[in-house]
Amino acid sequence: MTIKKNIFSILLLTFAVFNITAQEAIPEVEALLNKMTLDEKIGQLNLLTPGGGIATGSVVSKNVELKIKEGQVGGLFGVSGPEKVRQAQEIAIKNSRLKIPLLIGSDIIHGYKTTYPIPLGVASSWNMELIESAAKMAAKEATADGINWNFSPMVDISRDARWGRISEGSGEDPYLGSAIATAMVKGYQGNDLSNSQTMMATVKHLALYGAVEAGRDYNSVDMSKVKMYNQYLPPYQAAVDAGVGSAMTSFNDIDGIPATGNKWLITDLLRKQWGFKGFVVSDYTSVNEMTAHGLGDLQAVSAQALNAGLDMDMVGEGFLTTLKKSVKEGKVTEEAITIACRRILTAKHQLGLFDDPYRYSDTSRPEKDILTTENREAARKIATQSFVLLKNENNVLPLKKDAKIALVGPLANDKNNMLGTWAPTGDPQLSIPVLEGLKNVAPKARISYTKGANITNDGEFAKRVNVFGLRVDIDTRTPEAMLSEALQNSENADIIVAVVGEASEFAGEAASRTEISIPPSQKKLIKALVETGKPVVLVLFSGRPLTISDEFTLPVSILQVWNPGVEAGNAIADVIFGDYNPSGKLTASWPRNVGQIPIYHSMKNTGRPAPTNRFEKFKSNYLDSEISPLFPFGYGLSYTTFEYSDLVVEKKKITQDELVNISVTVKNTGDYDGEEVVQLYLKDEVRSITPPVRELKGFKKIFLKKGETKTVSLTLYANDLKFYNSNLQFVSEPGKFVVFVGSDSTAEMSAEFELE
Incomplete structure (x- = not known):
């Protein structure tokens, strides 16, 4: 009693x-x-890494075992394997006073051991069921290896392809990004976090990280609240609405205050406005880095971060070493520390760790749950749906399986670049390179391979790229000798398949570029191959949109494959030989040149809008370039063709709370069965703040057999007509709306309705 x-x-x-x-x-x-004592509460706010994995900073924690025993650690990352995780938990359970289990975190960005395409590639599938199933597979594998907390999904909107981390997100659009954020959270967390095959997700990076100035990682962000609320914040909120368990702050500042110490962001927006119930962790040493931002010494910035609502300090140990002193000096309260500690303990309770701290340490699981045949087949399917056919010159693709092929290029037989950036848990040597994949899928094809060129001839650049291992291997042969060999090899071929593009670490964290074209060494190779007069197919690897205007003007076909993951070669062969008809659509506009950046489909009109593809003085355009992108958002070809007709808006006038039901007829008019992403865009003709030219507000991926016709239904909901006005009120305003439906963001078929 x-x-x-x-x-x-x-x-x-x-x-x-x-x-x-x-x-x-x-x-x-x-x-x-x-x-708990004050020291023990502070200890739960401390996240450490003992090293051994790929870090995202130069700091590695020291004396980790001793700190766990003394109750000074709330979680670890960089530890995996049931035995190692059990060992870490045993230190906490058997040696610390209160026997509190540890969170075990990791960056599972696009698969665990069974890696699938980089997130920008997966997003190009526009298939939410597929994306959710991919996250579910990643959770099952990661938890089999002892991990219960994932630093994903990254939902940062980015309109700047120079930014290396565009590869980790879903592109430029908040509507699509929100749908993908929801699917990933559901996939990772399932319906029960205490299920040992699910793991807690982390929405990151809160907030606006994709809008860093000059596309340079860790840089400042300066943005109006209206743009923030309408264009950049929705995917974070979608993850919160989906029940994400934790959130990670970003490295950039917002309104002049670093995100990690920004009370408006963490407390007012995330917790009060959005109702977030989980805990907030800093990014790698971002508490300490507030000092470099100019906000004071470690004690000052640690106090600011805690008072802002940050709960856990990743690696920097500012909380561990300064908060007790700050309590004594009245700079923080013990109540604030208790609140943060409660949130972390609640997460551990949700994961079932208090009931069984060893629930993620089942040594029988790795063999039966990781890198299974079933998982590899799933990764292969995910990859095929991520590829985007950018150009099909004279309908060269798909190739016949008995073709005589000259396979050329520095990425054609290279396992090291198949997985892509941010795949620290994957093993590149288990990946299928393109040469092997072509032979697997088309054993009767006559394939001869030559490298042809280096990824880059710049040795200094290669050193920067190779920081996590060999990604750029500069051949001992001269570039001239390699090119000569490739041309000789191509003489007897029916067709040339050139596998070119970026090495995996050309993109990713701390991998921003000012020049995002194909490297000169490969440009020279492509031009020489075209000059043979033979049909050329470019299989293009990249972690970002590239500027490929030069290549696009050549008589070549182009299949964009991103970094496809462990089943790369098999998936590429499936598409090249027609076992799967490409259905991917771009989720970020591809600029004609770097000078167009930022470029995206939902830009606003000016008072002097320019014609799309011609110059007119005193209009908003360039002297030296068209203003349209090379490839618009939503773009992607198929081996077949689709015809749209009979766009119908059910009602011409609606009230504020009514749905708008829309239908369109789509017919497969080509020679292949295929999938099409039917896209719906909306334009608000007149409103109190300037509207975008158009915004994505609906999509549906459908399958049509050749000759088949389907009527596709799409629905606009009340919130789809709303926006944040200048007072940051989420409203819809009476007036005329125009609906555009088609295969990409330039869709011309339109209909109108009026909101009363």
Whole structure:
């Protein structure tokens, strides 16, 4: 009876001091908090890495085992394997005073051991069921290896292809990005976080990280609230609405205050406006880095971060070493520390760690759950749906399986670049290179391979790219000798397949580029191959949109494959030989040149809008370039063709709360079965703040057999007509709306309706 009274007293105190309801309080957590010293509470706010994996900074934690024993660690990352994770948990359970289990985190960005395409590639599938299933597979593999907390999804909107981390996100559009964020959270977390095959997801990077100035990583962001709310924040909010368990702050500042210490961002927006119930972790040493931003010493910035609402400090140990002093000096309160500690303990409770701290340490699981045949087949399917056919010169593709092929290029037989950036848990040597894949899918094809060129001839650049291992291998032969060999090899071929583009670490964190074209060494190779007069297919690898205007004007076919993952070669062969008809659509506009950046489909009109493809003085255009992208958002070809007709808007006038039902007829008019992504864009003709030219507000991926016709239904909901006005109110305003439906963001078929 006394115990029950004590627990009830704790709950009442919690309600009074921390403003949470008794229903939300977890008795086990509250009882534990009541036993904890200030030092032990601070210890739970400390996230460390013992090293051994790929770090995202230069700092590696020291004396980790001792700190765990002393109750100074809330979680670890960079640790994997059931045995190692069990060992870490045993240190905490058997040696620390309160026996609190650890969170075990990791960056599972695009698959665990079974890597699938980089997120920008997966997004190009426009297939939410596929994306959710991919995340579910990643969770099953990662949890089999002891990991219970994932630093994904990254949902940062980016309109700047120079930024290396555009590869980790879903592109430029908030509507599509929100759908993908939702699918990934559901895939990782499932319906029950205590299920040992699910893991807690982390939405990152809060916020606006994709809008860094000059496309340079870790740089400043300066943005109006209106643009922020309408264009950049929706995917983060979608992840919160989907129940994401944690959030990670970004490296950039917002309104002059670094995100990690930004109270408006973490407390006012994330928690109060969006109702986020989870915990917030910093990015790698981003608390400490607030000092370099100019906000004070480690004690000052640590206090600012905690007071802003940050709960866990990744690696920097500013919380561990300064918060107790700040409590004594009145700069932070113990209540604030208790609140942060409660959130972390609640996450551990949700994961079932208090019931069984070893639930993720089943040594039988890795063999049966990781890199299985079934998982590799799934990765292959995901990859085929991510590829985007950019050009099909004279309908050369698909190739016949008995063709005589000259396979050329520095990426044609290179395992090291198949997985892509941010695949620290994958093994490149288990990947299928293109040469092997072509032979697997078309054993009767006569394939001869030559390298032809280096990825780059720039040795200094190669050193920067090779920081995580060999990605650029500069051949001992001269470029001239390699090119001569490739041309000789091509003489007897029916067709040339050139596998070219970026090495995997050309993109990713700390991998921004000012020049995003194909490297000169490969440009020279492509031009020489075209001059043979034979048909040329470019299989293009990259972690970002590239500027390929030069290559596009050549008589070549271009298949964009991103970095496809462990089944790269097999998936590429499936598409090249027609076992799968490419259906991917771009989720980021491809600029004609770097000078067009930023470029995206939902830009606004000016008072002097320019014609799309011709120069006119005193209009908003360039003297030396068209203003349209080389490839628009939503673009992607197929081996077949699709015809749109009979666009119908059910009602011409609607009230504020009514749905808008739209139908369109799509016919497969070509010679192959295929999939099409039907895309719906909306233009608000007149409103109180300037509207974008058009915005994506719906899509549906459909399959049509050749000659088949389907009527596709799409629905606009009340929120699809709303926007944040200058007072940051989420409203819809009466007036005329124009609906555009088609195969990409330049769709011309339109219809109108009016909101009363």
